[in-house]
Amino acid sequence: MAEHSYSFLLLFGAICVTLFFLGYIAKIIRFPSIVFFVLAGILLGGFISGEHTLERISELGIVLLFFYLGLEFKIERALQVAKKIWLVGLLDILLNFALIILLMKLLNFDLFTAFLIAGLSYASSSAITTKIIVDNKRVANPETELILGLMVFEDIFSPLILAILSSFAVTKTLSLKVIVIILIKVLAVFAIFTAITFLVRDKLAKLIDSILEEDIFVLFTLGLVILAAGITKKIGLSEALGAFLAGVLIAECGKEKEIEKYLLPIKDLAVALFFMIFGASIAIGKIKIDERLISILIVLIAFSIVGKFLTGFIGGLLYGLSKRSAAIAGFSIINRGEFSVVMTKFAPSTLLPLAGVYVLTMSLLGTIFAQYAPTLARLIFPRKKKKKKRKISYT
């Protein structure tokens, strides 16, 4: 036993240091760290196969990822955003989710797999997009409001897709009855959640204030989140939904700032491990990628790029943006990242290589598209010559 725990510490330490170095390289060359974490998993795959402790810790990755999305989410504010964005949000679902289901059905996949692949291709990576917008000082640009609004829309739709997928993963067949049951469950969870929120909001805020400085605070918050995640998982609606709602509950108390600080290190660790374990699972699969899968991958990537661009572009025009700004919006949201990795939890091992290559390709290509979005948009819609007193160049 003693020997075993020693080697675990060694492994865990070595993995953290490796992830740190790769993350550091990512920072220097300004690429999303998710790519490097997944690559680390692929490289280290052999060393960590069968390390259940690491896998367990990495499960917290999904939970905390969705908890943090929930923290950013206030019901009232979300409704305001939704008023302006719902049309673009629907277009997004249509082009990047519904259309992909249809496409995969046409390619002779069963409904579950089609649904899974559509989940893979649905959401852009809000981490990648937001970071590039801030780093490139595009925060004040007109398309930014639309892009961030759409990210919020995807944040709430993604846990729903996960909830459906996780019920679906058990039954594997889709009938009207199954859909109705899932919907009833989701509605019940939302109703209970809303009731809890309004009942305990003020008391919870007071409680948080009184234990904020105590050493037991982390136990309270982490306990609340993981328990909520555990409950929704137990009733077959995936841990993401519970974690997300726990985040919303905290945000509704107005205590999101305080809690954000406390769990951030745990979240960063768990998410990094989660991406790495995903990478490792691809290597463990060791399944030959056959030609059919490659051609499906290429079709999927093509649809993913065009679908998201059109979402941003048409959505942008509907939103009242200029053609150029709409095109910038389109190019900025092509990337995929953390959400796609989360969806792979339900993927059968035969599909994991496809999912892995897809996520890596889309996060890299998407980063490049987002980085050069203004330049690309200007190529398509040249700007009118205008006398300028000062000029800023974008790189």
Place this chain on the structure above:
Amino acid sequence: MKLKEVDLPGIGKKFSLLTSHNERIDVIIHINGKREMFIFEDADDDEPDADVILNEEEANQLGSILMGVYFKPETEKAKELILKNLVIEWVEVDKDSPLANHTLKELEIRKRTGTTVIAILRGKDFIINPSPTEVIKEGDTLVVVGSKEQIENFKKEFKVKD
């Protein structure tokens, strides 16, 4: 003038100020406290013409300058009014004065009392507009400017005998 406020989920809040010259200033307050300012020479432009990043302290400083804390342009009439209320006081620094052997900066005279030391009389020397690092010595005479109330504050704060 028109002010618009927009939430930027995950980033912070954006305030857009449309000026009477049809220029636009966007201020973004990030969740982490960083401030960003973008200037659009034409309010309808897609891309800003200039941008500045400020930390919280710098933003507060800029804000108070814009509010006219340090210098407030007044019309002639207002100037006369100010002159009526303006008091110039000559303060002698004796041995046990709390002012002695401290720099102007340490004493935070403006912050604590609202008055300004515009000159120091030291023997035959007359130091006009003393620098903040100037050490006040025993026997100096300070020339202090402020409103009546501010001068009263000054006297109370630094225990100046009448």
